[in-house]
Amino acid sequence: MPSRVPASRFLPVRFVAAGLLAVVTAGVPAAGAAVPAQAAASPRSAAAAAPEPMPAGLLRPSAHPVRLRSDPRPLSVTYTAGGKERTLDEFLERTRTNGFVVLDGQRIVYERYRDATSATRFQSWSVAKSFTSAAVGVALHEGIIRSIDDPVTRYVPELKGSGYDGASLLNLLRMSSGIEWDERSDVVRLHRAASRGLPLTELAARRVRGWEPGSRFEYTSLNSFVLAEAVSRAARMPYHRYVEKKIWKPAGMADTARVDESAGDALGYCCYHATARDYARFGLLYLRDGRVRGRQVVPRSWVEASTRPSASFNPTYGLHWWLGDGDEGDFMAAGFGGQYVYVSPRHGVVIVKSTRSTAPHDRAEALAAFRAVAAEVARTRGRAR
Numbered sequence: 001m002p003s004r005v006p007a008s009r010f011l012p013v014r015f016v017a018a019g020l021l022a023v024v025t026a027g028v029p030a031a032g033a034a035v036p037a038q039a040a041a042s043p044r045s046a047a048a049a050a051p052e053p054m055p056a057g058l059l060r061p062s063a064h065p066v067r068l069r070s071d072p073r074p075l076s077v078t079y080t081a082g083g084k085e086r087t088l089d090e091f092l093e094r095t096r097t098n099g100f101v102v103l104d105g106q107r108i109v110y111e112r113y114r115d116a117t118s119a120t121r122f123q124s125w126s127v128a129k130s131f132t133s134a135a136v137g138v139a140l141h142e143g144i145i146r147s148i149d150d151p152v153t154r155y156v157p158e159l160k161g162s163g164y165d166g167a168s169l170l171n172l173l174r175m176s177s178g179i180e181w182d183e184r185s186d187v188v189r190l191h192r193a194a195s196r197g198l199p200l201t202e203l204a205a206r207r208v209r210g211w212e213p214g215s216r217f218e219y220t221s222l223n224s225f226v227l228a229e230a231v232s233r234a235a236r237m238p239y240h241r242y243v244e245k246k247i248w249k250p251a252g253m254a255d256t257a258r259v260d261e262s263a264g265d266a267l268g269y270c271c272y273h274a275t276a277r278d279y280a281r282f283g284l285l286y287l288r289d290g291r292v293r294g295r296q297v298v299p300r301s302w303v304e305a306s307t308r309p310s311a312s313f314n315p316t317y318g319l320h321w322w323l324g325d326g327d328e329g330d331f332m333a334a335g336f337g338g339q340y341v342y343v344s345p346r347h348g349v350v351i352v353k354s355t356r357s358t359a360p361h362d363r364a365e366a367l368a369a370f371r372a373v374a375a376e377v378a379r380t381r382g383r384a385r
Contacts, residue, residue, distance in 0.1 A: 061256055096357040098122070101350075175220055290302065330371065
């Protein structure tokens with residue numbers, strides 16, 4: 001039966017912002033997303049640092065969740081990174097992994113938790129951007145977004161006269177909006193504003209043009225907020241409600257999740273709080289070209305467009321999805337601190353890695369580890385059945 005989790009099981013956004021600020025500005029590990037509030041800060045320091053938690057939208061589970069059957073098997077995984085041969089166990093320990101799920105289709109062939117359980121809601125960080133991309137794709141298919149070549153100001157008119165004026169939805173999806181932005185410092189200001197419950201659309205409207213949209217890659221979390229806002233405006237409903245109605249429930253998610261908001265608007269660039277298994281179900285949705293039980297949830301054409309190079313200036317980025325190099329055809333959603341949803345169409349494997357810490361992570365090494373796991377799952381498939 002789908003579980004309903006009280007809001008108290010989720011980490012207030014003020015602590016998320018505090019952890020992000022500490023890591024980005026000081027470069028040291030800090031309190032992460034899924035830790036209890038008392039572990040992130042003392043009551044006195046937390047009260048002084050930020051107001052009460054801002055409201056959030058709950059994503060209610062499907063009445064008919066996609067069944068994931070536990071079918072563990074031994075996996076002997078080694079890979080090479082930095083000129084050294086490494087093991088999966090060493091990788092998970094060193095990267096402080098708290099949740100790790102490997103799917104072979106709908107079979108859970110490997111599942112591991114540390115100081116967490118299958119019921120733990122993990123903070124997504126930028127994995128949320130791939131959910132936002134899916135929402136844009138559904139809205140485009142429904143016709144409430146006319147074209148991804150439309151100017152973003154068609155849907156968020158408050159951005160007229162700002163740095164976003166003249167940028168298309170496609171420019172934002174491929175992280176080429178042209179606004180002046182430094183992700184390392186500006187995302188801290190953005191998240192601080194979100195933790196205070198400020199209207200982020202006003203913040204976006206104050207950004208200025210830095211370069212020609214569509215001319216280069218510049219990772220910009222604010223772009224994802226603007227896209228989420230465009231979806232909400234086009235759908236005439238809150239972003240989280242649209243995601244719940246069009247993606248979360250139809251994709252067969254089993255548990256309640258949360259999407260953080262600021263001034264009533266979903267962040268879009270981060271801050272889903274969901275179980276590792278439901279993140280795996282999202283990966284499974286993309287593994288199966290957007291289909292669940294014969295129903296097309298996300299248009300196949302959108303899945304394909306999202307998971308191939310979106311511009312010549314960055315062959316490893318699609319439409320809010322990171323792409324593997326070479327000819328593997330794999331792709332992943334990736335988030336701060338080492339959150340991942342990895343999909344290998346070649347091997348039919350989905351991998352989810354979730355952490356509570358905000359330790360530094362190496363996306364290239366993670367990709368090497370995931371590829372080795374996927375290959376091992378494929379190699380052992382015949383022996384397991």
